[in-house]
Amino acid sequence: MTAAPSPRHPLHFGNFRAYLAGRLCAVLAQYSMMIVLAWQAYNIARETMTTAGASAQLGLIGLAQFLPLFFLTPVTGWVADHYDRRIIxxxxxxxxxxxxxxxxxxxxxxxxxxPLxxxxxxxxxxxxxFNGPAYGALAPNLVPPAALPTAIAISSVSWQAGMIAGPAVGGYAYAATPWGAYALAAILYGVxxxxxxxxxxVPQPPRDTSRHPVRQMIDGFTYVKGNRLVLATITLDLFAVLLAGATALLPVYARDILHVGSAGLGHLAAAPGIGAAATALWFSFRPxxxxxxxxMLGSVILFGLATIAFGCTAFLPRGIAIEAGIASLVVLGGADMVSVFVRQSLVQLHTPDAMRGRVSSLSQLTISASNELGEAESGFxxxxVGPVAAVIGGGVGAIIITLFWARLFPELRLARSFDPPDIGREENSQEKNP
Known part of the structure; x- marks a missing residue:
């Protein structure tokens, strides 16, 4: 009697289904809280400060979230590779x-x-x-190797969809009732x-007890530095999105430029999510x-162009400025989905399991730098120079960075598919060479 074939699609595995649901809820909660924190801080600051001073508070909010990540990254990656990722x-x-x-x-x-x-x-x-590296490194442990590429793709799409839809969820919830936005985030985190x-x-990679933990932490940096494709994908997102921080200034645009209030903030924040969802749907039929x-390079250039278009809505009549702004943000969200999907898939598939926690922590650091530190840069x-000049200049900077990266890292231009190299051989070499 022939044995039934083992399931190959990640959604056939209960552990992965639970992981996917939890990850989506967590990312939705995280990014809905980020937009509400920014909006609430900006409004409180505007009661006693000018637009410039209140914009600087947005920068400080981003900095407050980024600095712990910056200083803890070496530790959190090592922890994710040495302790139960579920417990973390x-x-x-x-x-x-x-x-x-x-x-x-x-x-x-x-x-x-x-202060609160x-x-x-x-x-x-x-x-x-601590959460990001453990979450990112856990997915490959939940499915067999044959289902891993699809699992990474689904996880990446889920993460990106939550990241871009989260601000819309937070904006609409805050418009309904301010405290309810945080209550919804708490519920999502609880789910x-x-x-x-x-x-x-789930299986954990074997612990390396032969070398000092500090040396193992450094291995993550060494691996990323030595793998130019991984380095290129991580750093391109870092510098491009760091400069093009249009979404960080949505509270300024909603209140003082487009004059649409918290309800309008919800519409603006929802627009990138619409673009991301449409792109994810397209990938589900045409991977x-x-x-x-x-x-990836083309999508980041489009991201920069959409950022410039959004910045220029300040010069349009109000009747069409809002529609143009929403349309620009829809394109921005779709382009960002393409970029992040490619980056996450390449990073995960080109990294051995024993290194995934540390590499994921570095990837998270660059994502946070491009988001939270990007908020700080945009706010300051x-x-x-004013919010309009900051948005337009950021879009131009993102395009310049992308063109420069295309020349600096030909490996990125020449990446034809997601097919990984023999990472098992790389893993053994990495572990044997301190």
Whole structure:
């Protein structure tokens, strides 16, 4: 009697289904909180500050979330490679649930303040520093090798969709009731925690006890530096999105440029999610298979052009400015989805499992640098030259960086598919050469 074939699609595995549901809820909660923190901080600051001063507060919010990640990255990657990744995610999701619940209570009671917002931002940054590498490195442990490429693709799409749809969720929830936005984030984090509790035991990479932990932490940097394709994909997103931080200034545009208020902020924040969802739907029917490097470069250039178009809505009559701004952000979200999908797939598939935690922590650092540090850069730049010039200049900078990266890293231009090299041989070489 012939044995039934083993399931190959990741969704056939209960552990992966739970992981996917939890990851989507966690990312939705994370990015909905980020937009609400920024909007609330900007409004509180505008009660006593000018537009420039309040814009600088947006920069400080981004910095408060980025600095814990920056300093903890070497440690968090090593922890994800040496301890149960399920336990790490459960502990951090618990902390994030409590933080969101505290902000919901403070907003409901009316004693929310800038110091509290900045304090919670730091706590969120610390929790995410440990959560991200563990989450990112866990997915390949939940499915057999044959299903791994599809699992990475689905996980990447889920993460990106949550990242771009999250601000829309937060914006609409805040427009309905300010405290409810944080309460919704707490519920989403709680659901993510419940999903992680459903995941049973999973294989862990063997611990390397022969060398000092500090040396093992350095291995992550060494591996990324030595793999030029991984280095190119990580750093391109870092510098391009760091400069083109249009979404970081959405509160400024919603309140003081387009004059659409919190409801309009929800519409603007939803637009990138629409673009991302449409792109993800396209990938589900027509998965990307060829010329992945060129498509990533092209998508980042399109991202920069869409950023410039959004910045220029400040010069349009109000009647068409809002529609043009939404359309620009839809294109921006679609282009960002292509870029992140390619980057995450290449990074995960070209990294051995024993290194995934450390490489994921570095990838998360660049993502956070491009997002939270990008918020800081955009906020401070807007305070100096104005929000419109900051957005347009950032889009131009992203295009210049992409063209420069295409010449600096020919490996990226020449990446034809997601097919990985023999990472098993690389893993053995890495572990044997301290």
């Amino acid at each position: 995610t459960r502990l951090t999701l618990t902390l994030l649930t409590i933080a969101a619940g505290l902000l919901a209570f403070a907003t409901y009671e009316g004693w929310v303040s800038l 917002i900045f304090g919670i931002a730091v706590i969120v940054g610390i929790a995410r520093a 993510a925690l419940g999903a992680m509790l459903l995941i049973g035991p 990307m298979k060829t010329e992945v490097g060129l498509k 730049l807007a305070a100096l």
